Amino acid sequence: MPHTAFWRTPLVRAPRDLRPWLSERGSLTRRLISHFPQFSVRVLRQGFYPPHQDERAILGLTNALVATREVLLCSAGQAVIYAHSITQRGSLKRGFHLFGRTGSRPLGALLFADPTIKRSALAWRQLNRRHPLWQQAVAAAGPQARTLWARRSIFYAGQDQLLVTEVFLSPPFHSAP
Numbered sequence: 001m002p003h004t005a006f007w008r009t010p011l012v013r014a015p016r017d018l019r020p021w022l023s024e025r026g027s028l029t030r031r032l033i034s035h036f037p038q039f040s041v042r043v044l045r046q047g048f049y050p051p052h053q054d055e056r057a058i059l060g061l062t063n064a065l066v067a068t069r070e071v072l073l074c075s076a077g078q079a080v081i082y083a084h085s086i087t088q089r090g091s092l093k094r095g096f097h098l099f100g101r102t103g104s105r106p107l108g109a110l111l112f113a114d115p116t117i118k119r120s121a122l123a124w125r126q127l128n129r130r131h132p133l134w135q136q137a138v139a140a141a142g143p144q145a146r147t148l149w150a151r152r153s154i155f156y157a158g159q160d161q162l163l164v165t166e167v168f169l170s171p172p173f174h175s176a177p
């Protein structure tokens with residue numbers, strides 16, 4: 001299943017101010033650093049967890065646990081993005097060997113520093129409270145708008161794939177709940 005399955009909401013539906021963020025093909029981390037003061041990465045969890053159902057279909061996974069990294073990207077201590085990234089266990093020994101050792105450095109800085117790593121097209125959707133990513137964002141960052149814009153794409157290092165999903169939080173990207 002392509003990563004765009006169920007993630008086909010046209011960008012014109014997004015608030016105008018949010019569109020440049022949703023469509024940024026360069027590093028989102030870099031864009032955040034240039035727009036928001038005191039950028040930091042708060043690692044929520046990094047380890048082996050079951051993938052979400054749609055992630056399993058996208059990466060052709062079995063029920064096995066996948067290497068998972070969940071972070072809040074913050075400005076002055078305020079969460080602005082919830083990011084959820086997964087890759088297969090074997091990829092930690094190959095294309096994404098740095099994934100397990102990223103720590104509180106932004107993953108984007110590593111991905112975009114390597115010219116051999118390629119990125120797929122971006123895909124977008126609005127998440128509501130039934131979606132596990134909306135629930136995880138709320139659990140990590142506190143009350144949120146009823147729907148949140150999110151985007152996802154796959155990074156490729158040879159045969160290895162890393163699926164990165166970024167959820168834009170409120171504030172500053174959405175009005176209050």
Ligand SMILES: C=C(O[C@@H]1C=C(C(=O)O)C=C[C@H]1O)C(=O)O
Nearest residue numbers: 027028029071083106107108166
């Ligand atoms: C993919 C990027 O990396 C960002 C940083 C992440 C992290 O540190 O885990 C995760 C997703 C992104 O928001 C990027 O900067 O575009």
